[in-house]
Amino acid sequence: MTLVPSLIDRIARARTDLRLGLPVVLRSKDAAALVLAAEGLSNDRLSAARTLGPATLAITTRRAETLRARAYDGDIARVKVPETADAAWVRHVADPKDDLSSPMKGPFTSIRDGDADLHRLAVRLVKSAWLLPAAIVVPLSEDAPPDLTLLPTEDTAAALSAPIAHKEVVTGRVPIAVSEQGRVHVFRPTDGSEEHIACEIGRPARDKPVLARLHSACFTGDVLGSLKCDCGAQLQAALRQMGEEGAGVLLYLNQEGRGIGLANKMRAYALQDQGFDTVEANHRLGFEDDERDFRTGADILKRLGFGAVRLLTNNPAKVAMMQAQGIDVVERVPLSVGLNPLNKKYLDVKAKKSGHIL
Ligand SMILES: Nc1nc2c(ncn2[C@@H]2O[C@H](COP(=O)(O)OP(=O)(O)OP(=O)(O)O)[C@@H](O)[C@H]2O)c(=O)[nH]1
Numbered sequence: 001m002t003l004v005p006s007l008i009d010r011i012a013r014a015r016t017d018l019r020l021g022l023p024v025v026l027r028s029k030d031a032a033a034l035v036l037a038a039e040g041l042s043n044d045r046l047s048a049a050r051t052l053g054p055a056t057l058a059i060t061t062r063r064a065e066t067l068r069a070r071a072y073d074g075d076i077a078r079v080k081v082p083e084t085a086d087a088a089w090v091r092h093v094a095d096p097k098d099d100l101s102s103p104m105k106g107p108f109t110s111i112r113d114g115d116a117d118l119h120r121l122a123v124r125l126v127k128s129a130w131l132l133p134a135a136i137v138v139p140l141s142e143d144a145p146p147d148l149t150l151l152p153t154e155d156t157a158a159a160l161s162a163p164i165a166h167k168e169v170v171t172g173r174v175p176i177a178v179s180e181q182g183r184v185h186v187f188r189p190t191d192g193s194e195e196h197i198a199c200e201i202g203r204p205a206r207d208k209p210v211l212a213r214l215h216s217a218c219f220t221g222d223v224l225g226s227l228k229c230d231c232g233a234q235l236q237a238a239l240r241q242m243g244e245e246g247a248g249v250l251l252y253l254n255q256e257g258r259g260i261g262l263a264n265k266m267r268a269y270a271l272q273d274q275g276f277d278t279v280e281a282n283h284r285l286g287f288e289d290d291e292r293d294f295r296t297g298a299d300i301l302k303r304l305g306f307g308a309v310r311l312l313t314n315n316p317a318k319v320a321m322m323q324a325q326g327i328d329v330v331e332r333v334p335l336s337v338g339l340n341p342l343n344k345k346y347l348d349v350k351a352k353k354s355g356h357i358l
């Protein structure tokens, strides 16, 4: 154990820096670049960055499709930031909130030459910080400014793809309405991201398939009882069934908005109010339909000693992902509750486009 921060520690710092509007530096063997999140960008920081070199805006190809910008780099596009453009221009390109009221964004010039690896990593980093998936990238020909978090590109890219380990921090007894025998386990990811929670109901045996729910956090549905989705009703129904059967395990995973965070989910809701469905809204923001890492749930189940589950879900992809992670899903237990006139269209889209079974 040394006192020097590890790569994982520095990536966690970089996420915080980007959320604060601070630049971070990415460095490969033969190139280096300054990176700033498009979200929260100020004119001062943009001007200071431009004294070091020309600015490019890295966006996902999903976002580029909506903007009708060309994408030459597979999943991302490098858009030139015009010399006259300010921070508001950058935010305007990154954020689709007024795409409809100002449809003439652009025209954009995309860069074709050279290597896009630094740009791709910049987008992955801002995404992992739950910001809009767009980043300013400025090549560095000299030494990086002092006091900035510096990340080696290849190792950072590998670390962002690697499975995250979870450490159980504490377990506490919590009697709850469905069972007086409730126990809450708090799991802390070793990459410094948000904690996840497991709630055991009763005393489920480890040598038999356990009734399990992997619930992705939905503040609006779970806490507010939003009628836009079915999450709150699913959470309550899962707990009720575990209480009735006398045993079960509920994982409450901090993967709000299918892994894009609450702020971005609310941006998606604003787009849904403009007439786009849940999948289209994610795409217009520059995200995939589902950005969750399903390895998290599997890792926590294993750490609790559960290898086989009866999984409460309507999502066959979830079953497949758990199987792929070595969890034996012996049964999919349907969880079709909470249908109402306001979420009917949303649930229809999930069935049609995401393969959910209603
Ligand atoms: N991005 C986005 N996320 C949403 C939206 N509505 C709900 N969510 C999030 O979706 C997650 C739940 O995923 P769902 O697609 O409802 O269901 P699932 O977990 O795949 O499948 P089930 O196990 O059947 O619930 C939660 O994290 C919610 O916050 C939306 O319109 N946009």
Ligand SMILES: [Zn+2]
Binding pocket: 218, 220, 221, 222, 229, 230, 231, 232
């Ligand atoms: Zn929900």
